[in-house]
Amino acid sequence: MSTVDLKISPLGRVEGDLDVRVTIKDGIVSSAWTEAAMFRGFEIILRGKDPQAGLIVTPRICGICGGSHLYKAAYALDTAWKTEMPANATLVRNLAQACETLQSIPRYFYALFAIDLTNKNYAASPLYEEAVRRFAPYVGTSYQKGVLVSNKPVEVYAIFGGQWPHSSFMVPGGVMCGPTLADVTRSNAILEYFRREWLEGVWLGCSIDRWLENKTWDDVLAWVNENESQYNSDCGFFIRFCMDVGLDKYGQGVGNFLSVGTYFDPDLYQNPTIDGRNAALIGRSGVYANGQFSEFDQARVTEDVTHSFFEGSRPLHPFEGETIPIDPEEGRKLDKYSWAKSPRYDVEGLGHVPLETGPLARRMAAAAPGAASHQDNDPLFLDVYNKIGPSVMVRQLARMHEGPKYFKWVMDWLARIDLHEAFYHKPVEYEEGMGFGGTEAARGGLCDWIVIKEGKIANYQVVTPTAWNIGPRDGEGTLGPIEQALVGSPIRDVEDPVELGHVARSFDSCLVCTVHAYDEKSGKELSRFTVNGMV
Numbered sequence: 280m281s282t283v284d285l286k287i288s289p290l291g292r293v294e295g296d297l298d299v300r301v302t303i304k305d306g307i308v309s310s311a312w313t314e315a316a317m318f319r320g321f322e323i324i325l326r327g328k329d330p331q332a333g334l335i336v337t338p339r340i341c342g343i344c345g346g347s348h349l350y351k352a353a354y355a356l357d358t359a360w361k362t363e364m365p366a367n368a369t370l371v372r373n374l375a376q377a378c379e380t381l382q383s384i385p386r387y388f389y390a391l392f393a394i395d396l397t398n399k400n401y402a403a404s405p406l407y408e409e410a411v412r413r414f415a416p417y418v419g420t421s422y423q424k425g426v427l428v429s430n431k432p433v434e435v436y437a438i439f440g441g442q443w444p445h446s447s448f449m450v451p452g453g454v455m456c457g458p459t460l461a462d463v464t465r466s467n468a469i470l471e472y473f474r475r476e477w478l479e480g481v482w483l484g485c486s487i488d489r490w491l492e493n494k495t496w497d498d499v500l501a502w503v504n505e506n507e508s509q510y511n512s513d514c515g516f517f518i519r520f521c522m523d524v525g526l527d528k529y530g531q532g533v534g535n536f537l538s539v540g541t542y543f544d545p546d547l548y549q550n551p552t553i554d555g556r557n558a559a560l561i562g563r564s565g566v567y568a569n570g571q572f573s574e575f576d577q578a579r580v581t582e583d584v585t586h587s588f589f590e591g592s593r594p595l596h597p598f599e600g601e602t603i604p605i606d607p608e609e610g611r612k613l614d615k616y617s618w619a620k621s622p623r624y625d626v627e628g629l630g631h632v633p634l635e636t637g638p639l640a641r642r643m644a645a646a647a648p649g650a651a652s653h654q655d656n657d658p659l660f661l662d663v664y665n666k667i668g669p670s671v672m673v674r675q676l677a678r679m680h681e682g683p684k685y686f687k688w689v690m691d692w693l694a695r696i697d698l699h700e701a702f703y704h705k706p707v708e709y710e711e712g713m714g715f716g717g718t719e720a721a722r723g724g725l726c727d728w729i730v731i732k733e734g735k736i737a738n739y740q741v742v743t744p745t746a747w748n749i750g751p752r753d754g755e756g757t758l759g760p761i762e763q764a765l766v767g768s769p770i771r772d773v774e775d776p777v778e779l780g781h782v783a784r785s786f787d788s789c790l791v792c793t794v795h796a797y798d799e800k801s802g803k804e805l806s807r808f809t810v811n812g813m814v
Contacts, residue, residue: 297749297788299779303770308779311758311765313749315619318588322602325739330356330708330731333739334447337727340741345444346379346436347720348741350541353449355727357551359714360451362706366545367696368453371439373542373561374692376718377685379443381432383721384682385425385477389414392675392784393422396520398777406520413513421481421513428477435466435689453703458696466693470686478682484512487683494658496666514679521672525769530671530782532764533633536640537624537747539575539717539724540564542688544653545695553577553715561688562719563654565644566634568626572647577715577726579625580742585754587620594623594631594754597728597740598713621750621759622742635760636723636747637786638678639669655684674785678721710734720744722787748786761786 298314321340325332333352338345350372357364393414401407413421433443439456440446448455474487483490485508493499503515510519521527540560547559557564557574564575581594588610590603607615623631634640639660646661660677667673710733717726723744730738750759758766761783768778 297783299765299783301765301776301779303773306770308765308768308770311762312616313619313751313759313761313765313783314617315745315749318604318618320602320604321741322600322739323604325736328736330359330729330734330736331451332736333727333729334450337741338445338447340743341720342444343383344379344720344722344725346376346440346446347718347725349447349449350376351716351718351725351727353451353716354551354718355714355716355729356451357706357714358553358716359712359729359731360706360709361712362452362551363704364545364549364551365453365701365704366549367700367702369543369545369548370692370696371454371456371458371702372449374689375436375439375449377542377689377692378432378436380721381473381682381685381689382429382436384429384679385482386429387721387787388675388679389419389422389425389429390416391787393517394419395777395780395784396524398775400771400775400777401524404520404523406516406523409516410520413516424481425477425513428473431469431473432689434469438462438466450703451708452706453701456702458698458702460698463693463696463698467690470690470693474686478686482513482679482682484508484510484515487686490514490680490683491687495662496659499659499663517679518672518676521675526781527667527670527672529768529778530674530764530785531669531767532635532674533758533760534669535566535568535626535632535634536643537566537575537634537636537724538562538564538641538644538719539577539636539726540644541717541719547653556715556717558651561654562641563644563647563650564717565647566624566626567640567643567647568624568632568634569629572644573627575644577717577728580726581623581625581631582740582742582746583621583623583631583753585621586615586617586751588615588618589620597726597742598730598738600728600738600740602740617749617751619746619750620742621753622747623753631753633750633753633757633759633763634747635669635764635786636744637674638681638721638723639674640723641719642677642680657684671781671785678787708734723747745788749788761788 298316300312301308302310325336337348337352340348394416396410397415413419436443440448493502503518509515540563542561543559566573566575581596583594584591588605588607591601624634625631642660645655645657650656663673712731714729725744726742728740748760764782768782770776770778
């Protein structure tokens with residue numbers, strides 16, 4: 280039996296640093312450790328600041344989904360200060376964040392994920408030359424169109440938010456903007472261009488409505504072969520390529536999912552509260568664990584730091600959460616290995632377990648029974664999960680499925696804005712309070728918990744989708760979602776383990792850049808990967 284230890288540093292392509300260490304036995308990953316190699320400390324920065332500091336500071340956590348950070352930070356204060364929310368403000372917040380996610384979908388697919396489909400390890404595939412023609416960095420025909428057109432949705436965000444990224448136009452009580460009819464008309468035109476030039480014209484090869492008719496995995500397979508346009512669309516080609524090279528066979532993960540939900544019906548969330556949140560959501564929250572659905576409850580969230588570079592001896596709910604960093608050299612003596620905490624969720628009958636968050640989790644929540652008339656009700660990915668299970672391909676297809684869905688939502692919200700009504704109601708700034716704000720960023724569940732005392736932030740905890748997914752082992756030794764997803768991955772070439780990149784990037788972790796592979800025992804560099812022309 281052959282055993283190889285690899286350390287790959289860093290593995291992501293977005294921002295921050297993700298190191299992965301794996302043990303490979305007979306060509307299969309048998310264990311994995313994910314290490315967030317960068318300390319951020321935003322919770323420490325916010326302590327003692329004005330309660331509205333989170334609106335400025337948390338969007339700087341990420342240069343890609345700053346709008347999502349602003350969205351949940353605003354709702355955290357809305358619940359703490361018991362604000363009144365105009366319908367227009369809810370609609371504008373919804374469409375702004377959805378536009379940020381629409382931007383992310385093609386940009387992520389082509390610039391971060393699909394370029395790995397051109398790896399030389401797939402040269403034997405009969406579809407390889409076509410994959411290179413479409414997806415090669417910079418020169419691929421689909422790469423060029425997808426990356427170029429991806430900026431269109433955030434042009435709409437900037438129309439309402441003044442800028443993107445790092446806007447702070449969402450505030451407790453509404454939004455700071457005064458859109459005109461020209462702004463709405465221009466936004467419509469920009470989004471229609473996005474639909475025509477990429478979403479339908481390149482990705483689907485058909486209308487949005489036709490794609491959304493698919494309710495089962497068999498429907499999707501029939502859709503691929505329905506006509507030449509769909510068969511040769513990027514979506515059709517992606518499905519065919521994945522099934523040819525085996526991306527539908529590994530990267531399963533923990534098999535349990537968490538969606539905190541996002542986007543509100545403006546008539547049902549006029550006075551934001553923590554307890555009233557789930558019922559007002561359009562994109563539903565929910566947990567799918569051990570084959571059972573349950574409602575998401577923020578009170579069941581904890582963070583474990585047993586293997587993280589922080590002080591602490593027990594899991595804590597974020598309202599009581601601590602962020603006390605320690606020297607990593609000292610931490611390693613205690614078997615700590617990551618700057619990420621380990622978020623866990625208390626599932627009835629299972630205890631505190633790791634849950635995967637992200638597009639696939641959102642699609643699972645959308646399939647839960649009991650949807651209200653205003654809520655997303657979509658059985659497709661529960662059927663896919665039951666038929667073929669989770670995988671690299673399924674996780675990525677779930678992300679792309681949201682493009683058509685979010686587009687239709689945004690166009691509806693845009694049409695419902697009443698330019699003659701209010702966009703903001705000034706709130707009472709209470710000296711004491713506790714608030715929770717959550718949303719679904721492109722990468723998954725993103726939440727803030729704020730405690731206000733004597734008019735200042737006494738505690739502020741941010742739990743990101745990347746933390747849910749890349750968090751290390753917990754006190755019970757249970758692997759985090761990406762660690763578990765890496766286990767079982769086949770590695771054809773230890774000097775070019777592209778499969779590890781597929782798995783990690785299928786989660787779209789917000790941690791980044793070039794990829795190096797080392798033999799951890801000898802320290803020998805096995806390979807160096809070039810990303811977008813840069814080492």
